[in-house]
Amino acid sequence: MGEQVLRIDDLRVRFSGRGEDAVRGVSLDVSAGEVVALVGESGSGKSVTSLAAMGLLPRSARTTGSVELADGDVTRQVIGASEKELDDVRGRVESMVFQEPMTALNPTMTLGAQIAEAVRNHTRATPAEARERAVELMRAVGIPDAESRARQFPHELSGGQRQRVVIAIALACEPRVIIADEPTTALDVTVQAEILDLLRRLVRERGTGLLIITHNMGVVADLADRVFVMRHGVVVESGEVSRVLTTPSHEYTRTLLAAIPKLPPGSVGGAAAAADPEPLVVTDPVIEMRAVSAGYRVGGRHVPAVEDIGLAVGAGEIVGLVGESGSGKSTVSRLALGLLPTSGGEIRLLGQTLSGLRGRRKRELLEQLGVVFQDPGGSLDPRMTVGESIAEPLAIHRKRMRSAERAARVAELLDAVRLPSDAAKRYPHEFSGGQRQRVGMARALVLKPRLLVADEPTSALDVSVQAEVLDVLRGLHEELGFGCLFVSHDLGVVNELTDRVVVMRRGRIVEQGETSRVLTAPRELYTQELLASVPAPDPAVQRQRRAARLGLLEE
Secondary structure: OOOEEEEEEEEEEEEOOOOOOOEEEEEEEEEOOOEEEEEOOOOOOHHHHHHHHHOOOOOOEEEEEEEEEEEOOEEEEOOOOOHHHHHHHEOOOEEEEOOOHHHHOOOOOOHHHHHHHHHHHHOOOOHHHHHHHHHHHHHHOOOOOHHHHOOOOHHHOOHHHHHHHHHHHHHOOOOOEEEEEOOOOOOOHHHHHHHHHHHHHHHHHHOOEEEEEEOOHHHHHHHOOEEEEEEOOEEEEEEEHHHHHHOOOOHHHHHHHHOOOOOOOOOOOOOOOOOOOOOOOOOOEEEEEEEEEEEEEEOOEEEEEEEEEEEEEEOOOEEEEEOOOOOOHHHHHHHHOOOOOOOEEEEEEOOEEHHHOOHHHHHHHHOOEEEEOOOHHHHOOOOOOHHHHHHHHHHHOOOOOOHHHHHHHHHHHHHHOOOOHHHHHOOHHHOOHHHHHHHHHHHHHOOOOOEEEEEOOOOOOOHHHHHHHHHHHHHHHHHHOOEEEEEOOOHHHHHHHOOEEEEEEOOEEEEEEEHHHHHHOOOOHHHHHHHHOOOOOOHHHHHHHHHHHHHHHHO
């Protein structure tokens, strides 16, 4: 490793109005050409640490300790620096890659202009030189057709491409250290693998130091040299990745590793199944899609989103729906909920054709559907108490119940999702992400549906919180026996939860069958690529998995 480019010593952060420090005595360092991971659950203090290192904490934060940056032969101190001093080092000496690129990018500026602006902030480049540099950086981060892409706006790119643009901005002035805060959390496994490949290459070729903030131990195993584990504002364990992930010394680290959903043994690198699949027969289906096609109107023309979809979910069965962004899985979930018309084929819900129903008959049928959304914070009305949110479907579907009966039903569901009864009187913002997701489950089940559609319900949660939510969902399923269409890009979660899995690519189903068969002996090359793209929380296993993925891409 090279010289130290970032050194944090005894960092302490307290926000006004709070009784204890959010960060308590954190010390770590990053060298040139090294990747250091900072891991922990939400509320552990890892993001506060990264913001302190950038001098981006709000005025309500009281910060002590030291954050030093190597700037050539000079050492810059971030703690206590003036805004002018911070403006000088941000982007030039240290830069940041944020978790959500859509909010980090300006929607009113072209991508090339945003990168060029970062170049001109710290150089004397002319506008033409900055534009040329922007195109060069877009090529460096692997964006195809960079010249034309530079003239586009953020909404015209995929999530993975937008994240590459954010990385290009971070690289604009060749900083000594980059801080990446959860840069792959919202990405599908194949796109995540591409971003990790890019970061690995940039660190190796440019000698940049990288501090990556994450809760994904697979990402740590894939990319990092050293890891620091945080809990309640304190570093509880640190060391070489190979040691910490294979023989952790702290109980909390062992708990994090144990909570990670895992693929079945032999799921990567095993032989693909040779025989043709058996005809799919689902007894007592709660929903069937037969040769369904659908799309959207764009500029006066019909753009297909899914074509020839054939799947079914049986009563009491959990079926996983997986694929990359743009594969059509969210469109399929919208079709199942009756939120999108078909352009061909037939959807039967509980034996009735959905498209032919209107008015009261359709409303009565849709009572049998429940839905759990990806973002519980966005799906719950912040003006309504949790009890009011859970009970609202009863009013929408005109269920005549006395106030006492409604309150009893809410209390019953809160108990089922392991929340205290007094939660009914509180508001969504008073709960953690995992607790809000449990509220979303209670709301989805208040009408006792026969089909539950769960759209990426755990993708934004930390691994231990995710494990708790999945355990609640599993228990509710065993108790109530509903069929479930579970949309996810996390194949480890799919392996642990589902009976069957359906794999989608570019609007079509490419493979489906029993989960154990599909994940251990996939018939399609695309399914094999998905499996090989899932990072393993063991560095040795992850090296094998990365080699398998690269081998598949070369075929």
